[in-house]
Amino acid sequence: MARRPIIAGNWKMNMTRAQATLLIEELKPLVTTADCDVVICVPYTDIDLATMLCKGSNIKVGAENVAWAEKGAFTGEISADMLLEIGAEYVIIGHSERRQYFGETDASVNARLKTALAKGLKPIVCVGETLDQREKNRTKTVIRKQVMQGLADISEEDATKIVVAYEPVWAIGTGKTATADQAEETIKFIRSVLAKMFGRKNANKVRIQYGGSMNPGNVKELMAQRDSEILAAAQAEEAARKAAAAAAAANKNNSYSGGSSSGGGSYAPGTPQQNAGSGKQQAVVNACYSTPSPGQNWCAAWVTNVFRNAGVGYFGGNACDMFNAWCYSSDRSALQVGMIVADSSHSGTGMPGLIYGHVGIYVGGGIVMSNEGAITSKSLDSFISFYGTGSGVRWGWLGGIALS
Numbered sequence: 001m002a003r004r005p006i007i008a009g010n011w012k013m014n015m016t017r018a019q020a021t022l023l024i025e026e027l028k029p030l031v032t033t034a035d036c037d038v039v040i041c042v043p044y045t046d047i048d049l050a051t052m053l054c055k056g057s058n059i060k061v062g063a064e065n066v067a068w069a070e071k072g073a074f075t076g077e078i079s080a081d082m083l084l085e086i087g088a089e090y091v092i093i094g095h096s097e098r099r100q101y102f103g104e105t106d107a108s109v110n111a112r113l114k115t116a117l118a119k120g121l122k123p124i125v126c127v128g129e130t131l132d133q134r135e136k137n138r139t140k141t142v143i144r145k146q147v148m149q150g151l152a153d154i155s156e157e158d159a160t161k162i163v164v165a166y167e168p169v170w171a172i173g174t175g176k177t178a179t180a181d182q183a184e185e186t187i188k189f190i191r192s193v194l195a196k197m198f199g200r201k202n203a204n205k206v207r208i209q210y211g212g213s214m215n216p217g218n219v220k221e222l223m224a225q226r227d228s229e230i231l232a233a234a235q236a237e238e239a240a241r242k243a244a245a246a247a248a249a250a251n252k253n254n255s256y257s258g259g260s261s262s263g264g265g266s267y268a269p270g271t272p273q274q275n276a277g278s279g280k281q282q283a284v285v286n287a288c289y290s291t292p293s294p295g296q297n298w299c300a301a302w303v304t305n306v307f308r309n310a311g312v313g314y315f316g317g318n319a320c321d322m323f324n325a326w327c328y329s330s331d332r333s334a335l336q337v338g339m340i341v342a343d344s345s346h347s348g349t350g351m352p353g354l355i356y357g358h359v360g361i362y363v364g365g366g367i368v369m370s371n372e373g374a375i376t377s378k379s380l381d382s383f384i385s386f387y388g389t390g391s392g393v394r395w396g397w398l399g400g401i402a403l404s
Contacts, residue, residue, distance in 0.1 A: 003206075004036065004037055005035070005036035005037070005207075006036060007034075007036055007038055007039070008037075008041060008090065008092075010041035010042065010062075010064050010095075011023075011040075012064070012097070017046060017049055020046045020049060021053060024040070024054065025053065027059065028053075028054070028059065032058065037058075038058060039090050040062070041061075041063060041090060041091070042061065042064070044063060047061060051086065051087025051088075060089050061089060062088055062089060062090025062092065062122070062124070063083045063091045063121075064092050065092065065093070065095075066078065066079070066093065067080070067112070069115070080116055080119035080121055084120065088121065089121070090123070090124060091116050091122070091124065092123075092124045092165075093109055093112045094106075094109035094113075095126045096167055097172075106149035109125065109149075110149060110150050110151070113125060117154070117162075123163065124162075124165050126211070127146040128166055129170075130169045139186060140317070140321060144189075144317065147190060148193060148197065151194075156198045156199060156202045159194070159197070160198075160202050162206060163208075164190055164206060164207070165208075165209040166183065166187055166210050166211065167210075172211070183210045187208045191204070191206070194206055195298070196300075196301045199295060278404050281336070281337045281404060284307065284310045284312065284337075284338040284403065285337060285363045287306045287307070288363055288369045288375075290309065293371045293375050296373045297352050299358050299359050299360065299372070300321070300356075302370070303322070303340060303361060304316055304317075312399075312401065313401065319342050319356050319357035319358050320355070320356050320357045322340055322359050322398065323343060323357055323359065326400060327340065327342050328394060328396045329396060330392065330393065335362055336362070336403075337364040337404075338362070338403040339362050339396060340362075340396065340397075340398045341360050342395070343357045343387045343388060345357050346358060348389060353390075354390070362380070362395065363377075366379050366380050367380070368383040
């Protein structure tokens with residue numbers, strides 16, 4: 001799962017061609033032995049010049065934007081064919097300044113991205129939160145939306161060609177910089193969203209950058225985090241394989257009989273329990289049995305699919321997000337059919353469990369169903385015993401919507 005590092009920069013609406021020439025000539029000898037891809041994304045008027053000056057060097061040239069349309073009456077826009085004709089190889093899409101000053105949206109980012117990919121340009125898609133959004137603890141919500149909508153309807157093969165640039169808006173050109181830990185936490189979250197969209201194997205191929213007042217003083221620490229993230233991803237893959245094998249073995253003998261917080265009774269997996277409560281509760285229970293596993297390690301994706309299939313609504317996020325946002329009680333008397341049951345961190349499944357936790361759905365009869373590589377059913381006591389080793393287990397209504 002080797003991902004070649006990439007360092008890319010742009011100089012926005014600055015410098016004449018003469019000034020650009022001086023900068024590029026100064027840059028070339030500094031990166032002759034760089035063990036990474038070096039990319040400069042320049043204004044349209046400098047692309048042909050930069051291409052000529054960088055010929056024979058290891059510097060690649062890109063553009064700062066691209067039109068969504070192939071051609072037409074779009075004054076001021078530059079098409080992908082125009083960029084390719086003058087030597088552009090990469091292109092930035094969705095930069096925060098384009099979003100802030102020119103009304104770029106996730107939908108327009110998606111349209112530009114599809115055009116760039118279709119024409120063979122290598123896109124660098126920017127995502128990031130404002131200071132207000134970070135202070136209100138909305139970073140993950142904002143970035144999840146930007147990634148899922150910006151990369152919607154992209155094939156798995158094309159997804160691996162994309163570079164995602166995490167650029168916290170509050171750190172761009174301000175001198176403020178996210179700490180290495182802050183940057184790494186968000187980058188890991190971005191990769192988890194990509195994994196839900198395109199599968200972990202493809203997500204691990206995507207290069208994710210950090211951008212925001214990066215400088216010689218902090219580059220080594222930030223790049224070191226990239227190395228640790230690659231290692232963590234490899235460890236997560238191995239942990240997921242082991243967890244899937246254990247889940248498959250456990251699923252062969254997962255019938256439940258006996259007491260729990262909801263009383264006794266015999267329960268056979270594969271047969272939805274009736275009289276679960278309201279129509280919505282029963283719909284969720286039924287969907288638990290009809291919704292297949294989305295793959296190894298994607299417990300929250302399965303929960304999301306269950307609620308969507310039940311007609312309740314769409315609720316994204318990982319298990320940790322769901323735990324923090326919606327799970328408020330560990331009082332067994334408050335547990336109701338259709339509630340999610342989750343933890344935010346546990347040690348039982350290695351790195352994935354420590355980072356993202358686990359989430360399932362209470363289907364009644366003392367049973368929690370969840371995706372453990374296969375769809376399994378555990379007694380509430382067994383679920384708590386296994387997943388309650390870190391943050392503990394709590395439950396609540398997903399999205400804050402009471403189904404009863």
